[in-house]
Amino acid sequence: MIHFLANPARFMRIGARLLPWCWALAALGMGAGLWFALVVSPADYQQGDSVRIMYIHVPSAWMALAVYSLIALVSAMALVWKHPLGFLIGRAAAPLGTGFTVICLVTGALWGQTSWGTWWVWDARLTSVLILFFLYLGYMALGSAFDDADRGNRAAALLAMVGFVNIPIIKFSVDWWSTLHQPASVLRMGGSAIHPSMLTPLVLMALGFVAYFLALLVLRVRAEIAGRKVAALMMAGAMGGAGEFHDN
Amino acid sequence: MTAFCALLAFDVRLSFRRGADTMVVVGFFLLTVFLFSLAFRGDTALLARIAPGLVWVTALLAAMLALDRLFLADFEDGSLDQLLLSEIPLELVVLAKAAAHWITTGLPLIAAAPALALVLNMNGAGLAHLVLSLLLGTPTLTLIGTIGAALTLGARRGGVLISLLVLPLYIPVLIFGVGVVTAAIDGMDASVPIMALGGFLLGALALAPLASAAALRQAAR
Numbered sequence: 001m002i003h004f005l006a007n008p009a010r011f012m013r014i015g016a017r018l019l020p021w022c023w024a025l026a027a028l029g030m031g032a033g034l035w036f037a038l039v040v041s042p043a044d045y046q047q048g049d050s051v052r053i054m055y056i057h058v059p060s061a062w063m064a065l066a067v068y069s070l071i072a073l074v075s076a077m078a079l080v081w082k083h084p085l086g087f088l089i090g091r092a093a094a095p096l097g098t099g100f101t102v103i104c105l106v107t108g109a110l111w112g113q114t115s116w117g118t119w120w121v122w123d124a125r126l127t128s129v130l131i132l133f134f135l136y137l138g139y140m141a142l143g144s145a146f147d148d149a150d151r152g153n154r155a156a157a158l159l160a161m162v163g164f165v166n167i168p169i170i171k172f173s174v175d176w177w178s179t180l181h182q183p184a185s186v187l188r189m190g191g192s193a194i195h196p197s198m199l200t201p202l203v204l205m206a207l208g209f210v211a212y213f214l215a216l217l218v219l220r221v222r223a224e225i226a227g228r229k230v231a232a233l234m235m236a237g238a239m240g241g242a243g244e245f246h247d248n
Numbered sequence: 249m250t251a252f253c254a255l256l257a258f259d260v261r262l263s264f265r266r267g268a269d270t271m272v273v274v275g276f277f278l279l280t281v282f283l284f285s286l287a288f289r290g291d292t293a294l295l296a297r298i299a300p301g302l303v304w305v306t307a308l309l310a311a312m313l314a315l316d317r318l319f320l321a322d323f324e325d326g327s328l329d330q331l332l333l334s335e336i337p338l339e340l341v342v343l344a345k346a347a348a349h350w351i352t353t354g355l356p357l358i359a360a361a362p363a364l365a366l367v368l369n370m371n372g373a374g375l376a377h378l379v380l381s382l383l384l385g386t387p388t389l390t391l392i393g394t395i396g397a398a399l400t401l402g403a404r405r406g407g408v409l410i411s412l413l414v415l416p417l418y419i420p421v422l423i424f425g426v427g428v429v430t431a432a433i434d435g436m437d438a439s440v441p442i443m444a445l446g447g448f449l450l451g452a453l454a455l456a457p458l459a460s461a462a463a464l465r466q467a468a469r
Contacts, residue, residue: 127419134416141412145403154466155399159413162395162459166416 006083008225015218022215029208036201050114054198057107059206060100063213064132065167067097071139072164075157085221087153090160091143092220096213098136104129124173125181128166135163251336252344259348269314273353274360277310281364292369299368300378300429307357307382308418311389314353315414316407318345318397323467332468338461346387346394346457354386370433377432384445385425391449391456392417398463421448 004010037055044051071090078086108126109119120126143156173181194202263269284302288294295302322328331341361382365375396414400406427441 127423131416131419134412138413138416141409142399142403145400145405145409147404148402151402151466151469155403155463158459158463158466159395159399163417169420 003081003083006081006085008085008088011085012222012225015222019215019218022211022218025211026208026215029204029206029211031208033201033204033208036204041197041201047115050111051198053107053111053114055201055205057104057111058202059209060103060107061129062206063100063209064097064104064129065170066210067093067100067213068132068136068160069164069167071097072160072167075160079154079157079161084153087157088221088224089217090157091140091153092224093213093217094136094140094143096216096220098133098140100209100213101129101133101136105133123181125170128170128173131166132170135159135166139163251334252340255336255341255344256348256351259345260351263348263352269317270352270356273310273313274356276313277306277357277360278364280306280309281367285367296369299365299370300374300426300433302368303361303364303378304381304385304422304425304429307361307386308389308415308422310357311353311386312393312411312414314349315393315397315410316400318349318394319401319464319467320397320406323401328464328468332465338464339457342394342398342457342460342464346390349393350387350390354382354390357386358382370429373435374429374433377438378429380442381425381428381445384442384449385421388421388445388449388452389418391452392421394460395456395463398460398467401464401467421445424448 033055037052041052041055043049071093074086074089074093077083078090108129112121113119139156139160142159143152146152146155281302284306285295319328322331332338358379361378362375365378370378393410393414395417396410399413400409403409424441424444428438428445431438431441
């Protein structure tokens with residue numbers, strides 16, 4: 001499977017076929033999710049309508065973690081099996097993951113202001129997500145810091161794997177330390193502790209987010225591959241032109 | 249083992265003969281804390297309250313100052329290629345370099361810390377635990393720093409980049425380091441953050457050389 005998809009041309013063909021489905025699923029998931037989130041689902045008996053922030057906040061938090069894990073995974077595969085496509089996917093996914101992290105932090109601050117009475121507290125969950133944001137920044141900065149693109153890809157891939165130690169810390173921070181942030185209520189041992197009327201929009205939104213991410217990822221990887229082709233053609237053209245000049 | 253000791257002794261001697269690294273790091277450490285004291289107009293009550301965090305953050309920044317030089321000279325003059333070709337495992341080379349770096353920058357920081365603790369009106373228990381937490385924490389900082397130093401070899405503006413890569417990974421050490429000192433000052437049990445710092449050190453000792461060696465192999469390709 002991995003080696004089958006590692007061929008860039010094949011990846012792009014499959015990606016192009018999946019792209020319309022991803023867009024459709026994203027529109028459907030987020031559309032229906034928003035309908036359930038804003039209209040159908042009940043307001044919380046304590047928090048009132050501000051609980052609806054959850055339907056953006058929680059999926060973007062999941063995505064922030066999932067995208068980083070994906071980057072670490074494709075980085076490891078790219079380093080082990082020398083599949084350059086892994087570097088491309090990692091570099092293309094990083095700005096998207098950063099976006100999800102920012103959305104998570106901003107909606108979290110808004111939600112915190114209404115339900116805790118403060119924009120920010122330095123507890124374990126919030127701090128570790130902030131660290132994740134800086135890991136994303138470091139990954140992107142390191143990747144573009146070299147004149148040799150290949151060296152940048154490799155260094156960034158190693159950094160992504162080193163930074164992966166933070167992911168379990170974020171996931172379990174609310175269980176290991178007593179924090180202001182509530183403990184895990186959806187993905188936990190012994191089943192979900194969240195009412196179905198709230199779980200439906202949450203799952204729909206999460207599906208929509210995943211599809212949206214995949215669509216953007218395919219687009220970005222495709223743009224990167226096209227850009228490399230253009231650069232290679234221009235290089236070949238310039239070399240050909242120089243050759244002609246010498247021949248004359 | 250002989251190779252490890254030889255490398256370590258060589259690097260320590262080289263650094264002390266040049267002298268600049270140790271002086272810059274300790275000078276920065278002392279000066280920054282003095283600047284804070286002046287900026288807060290010598291408000292002793294306030295300074296005593298923020299002293300653990302102040303000293304730890306400054307130590308962390310100071311320890312980062314010399315990181316970019318960790319492998320740079322060897323990378324530029326080709327010694328790194330020789331070390332790669334030699335039969336010494338590269339992980340051991342990283343450990344030797346890290347140990348030398350810690351002896352020439354970490355130990356002097358720890359030696360200077362009690363003076364700052366006195367200036368900031370820290371009590372006896374606080375001073376003892378500050379030294380203890382730095383003893384456990386600064387080697388971890390150096391070990392994590394080797395990863396950043398190896399990854400940024402040959403990068404544009406590598407020195408600035410290291411801080412962006414390494415500081416997020418320093419945060420847990422900072423939190424528990426400050427936790428040790430604050431607990432001790434307040435007369436509470438500091439054993440949990442001490443054990444956490446020890447755990448970080450053991451983890452970094454096991455994993456950081458592997459990551460740094462992998463990064464060095466890539467840098468030398």
